[in-house]
Amino acid sequence: MDIKRVEEALKGVIHPVREKDIITLNMVEDLKAEEGLVKFKLVFPSPDPLSSSIKKSCEKAILDAFPAESPKVVIMELVRARKIEKRLNLELGQEQLANVAHIIAISSTKGGVGKSTVAVNLAVALSQEGFRVGLADADVYGPSVPKMTGTEGEMPMVDNSSGKDIILPIEKFGIKWMSIGYFVQNGQPLIWRGPMASNALKQMVLQVKWGELDYLLIDLPPGTGDIHISVVQDIPISGAIVVTTPQEVALADVEKGMNMFRNKDISKPVIGMVENMSWFTPEELPGNRYYIFGQDGGKRLAEKFNIPLLAQIPIVMSIRENGDLGTPAAIKGGAGGEAFKKLADKIIDIYR
Numbered sequence: 001m002d003i004k005r006v007e008e009a010l011k012g013v014i015h016p017v018r019e020k021d022i023i024t025l026n027m028v029e030d031l032k033a034e035e036g037l038v039k040f041k042l043v044f045p046s047p048d049p050l051s052s053s054i055k056k057s058c059e060k061a062i063l064d065a066f067p068a069e070s071p072k073v074v075i076m077e078l079v080r081a082r083k084i085e086k087r088l089n090l091e092l093g094q095e096q097l098a099n100v101a102h103i104i105a106i107s108s109t110k111g112g113v114g115k116s117t118v119a120v121n122l123a124v125a126l127s128q129e130g131f132r133v134g135l136a137d138a139d140v141y142g143p144s145v146p147k148m149t150g151t152e153g154e155m156p157m158v159d160n161s162s163g164k165d166i167i168l169p170i171e172k173f174g175i176k177w178m179s180i181g182y183f184v185q186n187g188q189p190l191i192w193r194g195p196m197a198s199n200a201l202k203q204m205v206l207q208v209k210w211g212e213l214d215y216l217l218i219d220l221p222p223g224t225g226d227i228h229i230s231v232v233q234d235i236p237i238s239g240a241i242v243v244t245t246p247q248e249v250a251l252a253d254v255e256k257g258m259n260m261f262r263n264k265d266i267s268k269p270v271i272g273m274v275e276n277m278s279w280f281t282p283e284e285l286p287g288n289r290y291y292i293f294g295q296d297g298g299k300r301l302a303e304k305f306n307i308p309l310l311a312q313i314p315i316v317m318s319i320r321e322n323g324d325l326g327t328p329a330a331i332k333g334g335a336g337g338e339a340f341k342k343l344a345d346k347i348i349d350i351y352r
Contacts, residue, residue, distance in 0.1 A: 001033040001071060009065035013057045016050060017174070018128045019333060022058070025130065029078075038062050039074040045130035051077055087236065096166065097205075097236065099212040100134075102351050104271070105231060105240040109257030110250050111222035114276040115243045116144045117323055118313065118343075119219040122241075124330035125337075125344035127174045131214040134169060134176035138201045138231065139221040143181030149173070150326020156182055159209060166209045173331065178208050205235055215347070232266045238351070239271035241310065246275055246297035258305050271350055272310035273302040274343065280315040286335055289314070311343035 010028055011021045022028055022042070031040040042058065044051060059073045087098050097103065106122070108115035116139065123135045137145035146152045149172055156178070157168045169176035180200055210216060218237070220228060231237065240261050244254040254273075261268045275298025279289040292315065302309040313319075319329040319336040329336035330344075 001035065001038065001066065001069065003031060003033040005065055006031065006033045006038055006062060009061040010058060012061050013054065015054065018130070019331070020128070022054065033071075036069065036071050037074065038071050041076045041078050043078045045079075046132065047079055090236070091234075093202075093206055094236065096208055096210055097216070100210055100216045101214050102238045103216045103218065103236060104347070105218045105220055105237050105268075106243065107220045107228070107240050107257055107261075108222050108243045108254070109260075110244070110253035111142075113243055113245045113250055114313070115222070116148060116219050117319065118241075118243050118274055118276055118340075119217050120145060120148045120323070121319075121328045121330040121336075121340040122343055122347070123175050123215075123217050124173055124328045125340040126215055126347065128330065128341070129344055129348060131348075132212060133174075133215050133217070134178070134208075134210050134213045135217045135219060136205045136208065137177070137179030137181065137219050138204055139219055140180045140200045140204070142221070143179045143184075145177060145179040145219065146181040148323045148326060148328060149177055151177060151182070152326075154182055165207070167203070167207055168209050173328070176208075176210060176213070178204050180204060201230060202234060205231075215351075228260065229266070232261070232268050237268055239269040241272055241274060241347075242270055243274045243276055244298045244301065245277045246291070246294040248294070248297065250293075251297050251301050254301060258301075270305070270307050272308040272346065273298055273305075274311045274313065275299065275309065276313045277315045278312035281335055283317060283334075308346070310346045311339060313339045313343075 007023060011023045013022045015022060015025060018025060027043050029041040029043050042055060055075050055077060058075060062073050090098060106115055106119040119135060123133050127133045137143045151170050151172055154170045156170055159166045159168055169178045205218060218231060220231060242254055242257055244250050258270060260266065261270050277293055279291050281289055299309050314335060316336040318334055322329045322332055330340040
């Protein structure tokens with residue numbers, strides 16, 4: 001039997017949640033095709049309730065591809081969870097982060113550049129690649145994660161079995177979400193003094209039962225004030241991603257944020273920059289680019305600070321529409337979804 005024909009058949013099997021074929025998702029291992037027999041391992045990064053359905057789809061795809069031979073199909077289901085090395089030297093109060101491999105702050109300095117859009121869609125894109133992901137919405141002044149994930153009105157539960165109140169995150173799209181927005185009514189203004197905001201942020205990160213995660217993203221509020229200093233001093237972040245738009249007025253503010261992370265008293269690595277709203281691309285003309293806010297401003301700033309430009313995200317109407325509907329663009333695919341997938345791939349490569 002032709003093993004390449006078997007692979008082509010399996011490329012037609014799409015994971016219904018991750019919306020990619022099982023070959024692209026690297027779910028097929030040890031594939032063997034002999035006379036009258038096809039044998040392979042179907043690998044899942046964590047227990048998957050869809051495993052039986054996917055297995056049946058694999059069997060059907062192979063039998064349909066070889067109707068004359070009617071081969072015997074042997075599939076071994078294998079869950080290969082990644083082992084997280086327990087974080088050592090954690091300070092008192094950081095115990096809930098013990099099984100989190102990488103903590104990444106998403107910063108913008110300037111408001112309105114789409115930082116939360118990038119954070120939410122990056123979380124979804126990483127999850128679709130099979131990683132365990134959480135996101136803490138630390139923008140205590142303007143939390144938008146509940147809206148963007150369709151989890152408005154949810155109320156996190158509290159676990160006090162250990163004698164301490166630990167918040168259980170909201171789970172959707174296979175991701176753990178936490179936001180101050182779950183604890184306030186819609187339209188209620190959030191007026192915080194600096195210490196109150198810092199304490200609320202710490203609760204959104206340190207008092208949450210994250211469990212084992214490959215990535216925990218922290219969506220910071222705009223600016224470079226007390227709340228940001230609290231994050232980098234009290235939370236063991238692995239690095240930061242800085243989000244900007246191409247125009248000069250945004251770049252001037254972002255430069256301040258870069259200098260904050262590089263301050264000798266903070267000294268946290270900026271792993272790269274994301275340029276959002278890089279150009280406008282109409283859905284019906286995917287090859288056209290209109291540089292509404294200027295061209296390559298983020299690229300020039302990344303070169304100035306000698307850091308990677310991780311992604312240039314276009315202005316696509318579906319990104320905004322899906323954010324408003326609570327179904328992030330990274331789930332839907334298209335030009336917007338593909339941009340966030342490429343960003344996720346860059347992050348995976350950095351921490352591989």
